[in-house]
Amino acid sequence: MADLTKKEIRRRFEKEAMIHVDPLMRTARRMTKNDSDSEDLVQETMLKAYRFFDRFEKGTNCKAWLFKIMTNIFINNYRSKSKAPQSLAFDEIDDSFLFGQLAQVKSVSNPEVEFFSRIFDDDVKEAIGGLPEDFRIVVVLSFLEGFSYQEIADITDLQIGTVKSRLHRGRKLLQKSLWDYAIKNGFIKEPLN
Amino acid sequence: MNCRQALEKLYDIIDNESGDVDSQDVEKHLKMCRHCMAHYEFERIFKTFVVDKGEDQVASDDLKKNILGKLDEIDAAGEVGSSRFPFSWSRVTIASAASLVVCLLGAYFLSGFYQFQTEVAPFMEAHLAVETEGQSYQGRDPLLYLKDKTGIELNCSDPKILESIVAVSVDTIMGIQFGHIELICEGQRPLSIFVTASGDYQIPSRQHETINGRDYMVHSCDKCNLIGLTKGKYSMVSISKPEIAPSEIVAMIGYF
Numbered sequence: 001m002a003d004l005t006k007k008e009i010r011r012r013f014e015k016e017a018m019i020h021v022d023p024l025m026r027t028a029r030r031m032t033k034n035d036s037d038s039e040d041l042v043q044e045t046m047l048k049a050y051r052f053f054d055r056f057e058k059g060t061n062c063k064a065w066l067f068k069i070m071t072n073i074f075i076n077n078y079r080s081k082s083k084a085p086q087s088l089a090f091d092e093i094d095d096s097f098l099f100g101q102l103a104q105v106k107s108v109s110n111p112e113v114e115f116f117s118r119i120f121d122d123d124v125k126e127a128i129g130g131l132p133e134d135f136r137i138v139v140v141l142s143f144l145e146g147f148s149y150q151e152i153a154d155i156t157d158l159q160i161g162t163v164k165s166r167l168h169r170g171r172k173l174l175q176k177s178l179w180d181y182a183i184k185n186g187f188i189k190e191p192l193n
Numbered sequence: 194m195n196c197r198q199a200l201e202k203l204y205d206i207i208d209n210e211s212g213d214v215d216s217q218d219v220e221k222h223l224k225m226c227r228h229c230m231a232h233y234e235f236e237r238i239f240k241t242f243v244v245d246k247g248e249d250q251v252a253s254d255d256l257k258k259n260i261l262g263k264l265d266e267i268d269a270a271g272e273v274g275s276s277r278f279p280f281s282w283s284r285v286t287i288a289s290a291a292s293l294v295v296c297l298l299g300a301y302f303l304s305g306f307y308q309f310q311t312e313v314a315p316f317m318e319a320h321l322a323v324e325t326e327g328q329s330y331q332g333r334d335p336l337l338y339l340k341d342k343t344g345i346e347l348n349c350s351d352p353k354i355l356e357s358i359v360a361v362s363v364d365t366i367m368g369i370q371f372g373h374i375e376l377i378c379e380g381q382r383p384l385s386i387f388v389t390a391s392g393d394y395q396i397p398s399r400q401h402e403t404i405n406g407r408d409y410m411v412h413s414c415d416k417c418n419l420i421g422l423t424k425g426k427y428s429m430v431s432i433s434k435p436e437i438a439p440s441e442i443v444a445m446i447g448y449f
């Protein structure tokens with residue numbers, strides 16, 4: 001604290017931290033699935049970060065630091081109180097689920113092109129939103145915010161192995177959900193096994 | 194490398210997380226195996242697809258204005274720096290703790306790099322520390338917390354030093370239990386002190402240096418400074434970035 005005046009802290013905060021409000025907001029929306037909650041969450045995160053900013057080390061990863069603060073607040077205060085056990089039949093979903101399914105489709109000549117061209121932004125967003133919370137957070141941090149496995153482990157306080165397996169499962173669930181959607185809407189006819 | 198092995202590395206590569214050696218091995222396999230190549234291409238496209246379609250546009254001008262307004266209130270109330278830091282952040286900020294630790298201890302334990310990296314994983318996990326503001330160490334003295342969790346008894350009578358402790362956790366490194374105290378030295382510089390009562394752990398005796406008339410094991414490089422010493426029945430190792438000089442670390446340890 002000694003060599004940082006309060007003005008300097010404020011200047012640095014506006015320069016280094018405020019630029020991350022948009023990414024925080026994007027992720028907050030995915031976490032809370034609610035616009036007003038997500039604004040509250042981001043505001044709380046930024047105010048808390050500011051109060052502690054004298055302890056934040058210059059030149060280090062400010063974005064990851066802010067995401068860690070936000071994830072902590074979310075888990076402590078926002079996450080749905082009744083944490084129902086998430087029983088999911090992962091084993092039904094093969095590792096190369098979507099790739100394998102599409103390879104078997106015979107009803108159209110290029111099922112991959114068909115699949116990717118008929119699914120729109122909102123469908124993908126809905127599929128992400130439909131992921132169970134634990135998987136959703138990891139998928140959003142990795143896919144949409146581009147954090148590394150190690151950064152996600154730091155942000156979420158998970159082991160790196162857990163991050164990887166959640167990401168892996170999240171990816172599979174996302175594929176399954178988009179596949180089901182494509183079948184349901186008749187973009188693709190389910191291959192007969 | 195066979196298809197199964199290539200598949201195991203697939204997502205690491207898609208996510209840009211694989212090392213050079215792995216990447217080269219997989220690349221070699223992909224060149225030979227049309228099936229894996231097709232699968233790899235598909236997963237890459239799938240990820241790009243989700244990233245493109247899933248991204249949200251946010252309009253946050255009002256929110257930013259609100260936040261700046263609240264910052265003024267905090268400034269007016271003089272609240273910056275007034276609260277205890279709510280969790281350990283050195284893991285985030287000491288750029289890739291893993292490489293630091295590998296650099297530090299790897300040389301001493303003489304184990305293979307990769308083996309060490311997995312062994313060291315618990316070092317980065319299991320932060321039993323502070324969760325929420327104002328409830329640090331379940332509202333208790335950090336050293337009392339350390340004693341409860343590990344049986345290690347350290348004393349520190351300087352409240353300023355105690356106040357600078359941001360986290361206490363129990364870390365197992367190479368199968369040996371360490372109490373891990375993280376503190377922030379003046380100027381926001383993090384310092385980690387590992388303490389163990391295990392007789393199995395000997396301070397490696399490689400480079401010695403005399404600081405303030407005492408003999409210490411010292412390792413200095415462009416990534417870190419490390420000091421090892423024996424204090425009573427405890428072995429202590431402290432780790433910091435190079436900006437904290439060995440003499441300063443010794444002075445900090447001296448408080449305990």
Ligand SMILES: [Zn+2]
Nearest residue numbers: 195196226229
């Ligand atoms: Zn293959």
